[in-house]
Amino acid sequence: MKYAIGVDIGGTKVAIAIVDETGKIKMHSVISTDITISAIKMVHKINREIERVLKESGISMNQLIGIGVGAPGPLDSKKGVVTSPPNLKGWIDVPVSRLVEQHFSMPVLLENDANAAALAEKLTGAAQENDDFVYITVSTGIGAGIVTEGKLLRGLKGNAGDIGHTVVDPSFGRCTCGQYGCLEWIASGTAIARQGSVIMDKDITSKDVFNLYLSGNVEIVHLIERVFRVLGVACVSVINTFDTEKIVIGGGVSKVGAPLFQSIQTYVNNFALNETGRKTEIVPAKLEQKSGVIGAAALCFNR
Numbered sequence: 001m002k003y004a005i006g007v008d009i010g011g012t013k014v015a016i017a018i019v020d021e022t023g024k025i026k027m028h029s030v031i032s033t034d035i036t037i038s039a040i041k042m043v044h045k046i047n048r049e050i051e052r053v054l055k056e057s058g059i060s061m062n063q064l065i066g067i068g069v070g071a072p073g074p075l076d077s078k079k080g081v082v083t084s085p086p087n088l089k090g091w092i093d094v095p096v097s098r099l100v101e102q103h104f105s106m107p108v109l110l111e112n113d114a115n116a117a118a119l120a121e122k123l124t125g126a127a128q129e130n131d132d133f134v135y136i137t138v139s140t141g142i143g144a145g146i147v148t149e150g151k152l153l154r155g156l157k158g159n160a161g162d163i164g165h166t167v168v169d170p171s172f173g174r175c176t177c178g179q180y181g182c183l184e185w186i187a188s189g190t191a192i193a194r195q196g197s198v199i200m201d202k203d204i205t206s207k208d209v210f211n212l213y214l215s216g217n218v219e220i221v222h223l224i225e226r227v228f229r230v231l232g233v234a235c236v237s238v239i240n241t242f243d244t245e246k247i248v249i250g251g252g253v254s255k256v257g258a259p260l261f262q263s264i265q266t267y268v269n270n271f272a273l274n275e276t277g278r279k280t281e282i283v284p285a286k287l288e289q290k291s292g293v294i295g296a297a298a299l300c301f302n303r
C-alpha cells in the first residue's frame with residue numbers, strides 16, 4: 001500500500017494526516033495555527049508535527065509518495081507559494097513547498113483548499129464516479145474546485161474556481177472586493193448573517209437565520225429563498241461553462257440540507273442551457289471535516 005501525507009492549513013488550525021491511496025486515514029493530528037509567530041516558523045512547526053506523526057505510524061519513508069498541502073488562496077501552486085490569503089494574516093509570499101521539501105527530501109504539492117476538497121470528493125466522497133464535476137464550498141466565503149476529464153483545472157497559478165466573486169446580481173450592493181453583487185456578498189454564511197441581522201435589527205449568526213427560516217419567519221424565508229435562487233444562478237453558470245455532470249456542495253451553509261438542494265436542483269432543471277445540463281445532479285459533499293487532509297494527500301495520487 002502506498003501512502004501520502006496531507007496537510008490542511010487553515011486560519012485557526014492545521015490538520016495533518018497519513019492517507020492511503022484509497023483515501024483512508026491511517027493517522028490524524030491537529031495543531032493550532034499560531035499567528036503570534038512568523039509563517040516560516042509555523043511551517044517549521046508543521047514539519048516537526050509531520051515527523052512526529054510519521055514516527056508514531058511506523059510507516060517508512062519509501063512507502064510514502066509525497067506530501068500534499070492545501071491552503072487558503074490566493075496562492076501560486078506552480079511555485080508552491082502562499083501569496084496573500086485574507087484568512088492567514090501575515091503569510092505573504094511564503095514558499096511553503098520549498099520549506100517542507102527541504103526538510104523531507106520528497107515531492108511537495110500545494111493547492112488551494114477548495115481544489116484539494118474537490119479531489120477528496122473524487123477519491124472517496126460524492127464524486128467517485130465522476131470525471132467532470134465541480135465542488136462548491138458555501139461557508140464564510142464561497143469557492144470551487146473544478147475537475148474536468150478527471151483532472152483538476154488549475155489555471156495560471158492555481159487560483160481557478162474562485163467563483164465567490166462572480167457577479168450574480170449588481171442590485172445587492174458592493175462586495176468587499178469592490179464589485180457590485182458578487183455571489184459571496186449575497187449567499188455566503190457571512191452574507192446570510194449580515195442580511196439576517198439587518199432584518200431582525202440585531203446581530204445574529206447564519207445558524208440563527210436558518211432557524212428563523214425553518215420556523216417560517218416571512219421576511220427571513222424571503223431572504224433565504226433569494227439566497228437559494230442566487231446559488232442556483234451560480235450553478236447554472238458553472239454548468240453552462242464547464243459542461244459538468246455533477247455539482248457537489250459542501251461547507252457550513254449546505255448543512256441546511258434538503259431545502260437548499262431541492263431549490264438549486266429545480267433552478268438547474270429549469271434554466272441550464274442544454275438538455276444534459278438540465279439533468280446535472282446537485283448533491284451534498286460527503287467528507288466535510290476531513291476533506292482538507294484527504295484532498296491534500298490526493299494531490300499526490302492525482303498527479
Ligand SMILES: [Zn+2]
Binds near residue numbers: 164165176177184
Ligand atoms: Zn466580490
